[in-house]
Amino acid sequence: MDQNDYVEVVREVVARTFECDPGDVTADSGPGDLPQWDSLGHILLLEALRDRIGADIPVERAIEARTVSGLATLLAEAR
Amino acid sequence: MVQTLISFVDAVPDDRPAIAEGEHRVTYGQLRSAARRVAERLADPGRPRRCIVVKARPAIAFVEILLGTLYSGNVVVPVDPRIPDQGLAYILRKCRADAAIDPGADIDGAAPASQAQAWAHCPDDLAMVMFTSGTTGVPKGVMMSHANLAHSWSAITEYLDLTAHPSTICVLPLHYSYGLISQLLCMLRNGGYVRIMAGLSNPVAFVEAVAREEIETVFGVPSTFSLLARYHRLRPFSLPSVRLVCSAGAAFAMALYPAIREMFPNAVVFNNYGMTEACPRISYVSDRDSAFLEGSCGVPMRGVEIVTLDPDSLAILPNGQEGVLGVRGPNVMAGYLDDDERNRRAFQRDGFLITGDVARIERGHLFVRGRLDDLFNVGGEKVAPLEIENVLDEMPEVELSAVKGLVDGDRGEIAAAFIIASAPLTKRRLDEFLSARLAPAKVPSAYFEVSRLPMTGSGKLQRALISETADYIKRRIY
16 A cells, blocks of 8 residues: 555545545645544544554554644554 | 732742743743733723733733733633634623733733723622633623632632642633633642643643643543543553542543543542632532542532522522522622623522522532523423433443433423444434433433534533534434
């Protein structure tokens, strides 16, 4: 999987976690861009990503990731 | 003679650490110097007791302006820094002020608010006005006197034994009485240390700061602990320096208690009950008291009397009988700013503040059932949403729930539950779980799965806004 594939995975999980159309989520989307994507929503998203990829993601850095593409980079590193 | 906040702050040694915000730290000496500079700009001997409206940013600058306002003999009015223009205009009008000071923008520009006029009808020792909209309606300006606040701080300090634990981390909004009065200012009143964080958007930073600075007290609302528990599940942590955990602002989330014990293994956990009108604390219970696990809001703090009142006649009811909670004590506000109509309805004839919460008092312990306005009637039986929500929240599949009465042609009203689910749910599973624990009228007739619930900025459920046709309804659960 390359970076683009991981971006797609994150977009899909974001859309599922926050109940929105995947078309509304871009590589630049981040916390605050969707009503439910607040600080608690961000933690819920990290849980969902961990379950989705089955790898331990670096939570300390993932909490500070501000975009879908930033999260995708961390996932790629974790795998 | 009331010992005001500034008399306490003045007595703390100059070099003692007072507040930290990121890398920025001030000692009590520096805090006082900055506050006195603000006071000089605000002082106007011809117009004392003006309301100085300040945006309550989570910043040292805000605290300096707040203390400076008190040094100058004026009245501080902290407001939500994100308040919409229309809401701010209303508050400014009520306070007879032209503008709000924004600590982020005009730290030394107290000039805008200096145009404010003195408010002639304030009590003589008015210190602060906090606007609260609660869960519905137009904001009400709660007038807090120096005496109200002095009593609150003294009694809170006593029951929490705060002088033994003189450090805290503040993640609560500072336009909110719990975060500002019960936590931040109470800690400064005791000469303690406050680390300010702008919310809990970064739980990693929270955990690091508490561990690094060996913070001893943590205050939060249930959603604060929910977020920390979620993070704890991802990255388990333990903060042994914390000796005191306080929850308030909404019913204690008992489901989070095991996680709270793991995260703060050496802490006594307090569930606290209050409202801005009581400046703001009324009662408390710690997990050393068996009533804690029964969901009690505990016993009244020193000086506070609680009674239940008949909802119609407002007569005091015998002990144990459910009614509207009435509160009286030196911490209870004198009234709402410039609001004669509301002030006439706020107190009953014996001087008890009518809280609007339905409660009963047993063995001296307070049990709150919910807001009087929230009660609904199913086939003649009065139902309190909170009672049903507490049972729903015990289900492992339920993340958060809200219950509301919906109009029904046959029964007047029916109970409907709105659930944020963490696992799949069926109506059969819900019915079985609730029927085993609740009277038949209290088992909801309809269940909806939702993606979120309408909340106020301070994390209170806005039950009046819940609707079965809102965009956050995902599906009806069958």
